[in-house]
Amino acid sequence: MRHIALAIGLVIAAPSFAQTPMTAEEFEDYVTGKTLYYASNGIAYGIEEYHPGREVRWSFLDDECKEGVWYPRDEQICFEYIDGNGPQCWTFFLQDGGLMARFADDPPGSELYETQTSDEPLKCPGPAVGV
Structure with missing residues (x-):
């Protein structure tokens, strides 16, 4: 009987394990020209603006933005920003x-989820604004 219950549990849970990662082409088609807002566990996390040519602008919601690029690596999408902290790869x-x-x-x-989409660019005054 335990084996049957385990088998039923695995079948019910299968869709969460059976997700297929987006290809670079699918990701590019979905994000290019958009500004996406992300949250983690219901808390706002950051905003990323996606430009043609796989260029991006990221903000942790602190008015400071990082410019960068994204590229595919296997099933992941990796981001490199001008801050030089190396690639940050996501599925x-x-x-x-x-x-x-x-x-x-x-x-x-520990995932991030898209919570909002906008056509508006990020506002990035930065930390060194003013006199």
């Missing part, structure tokens, strides 16, 4: 509510 999935992203090899439960 993206398209779900009913938008994008879901999992950082490198982080376990399920």
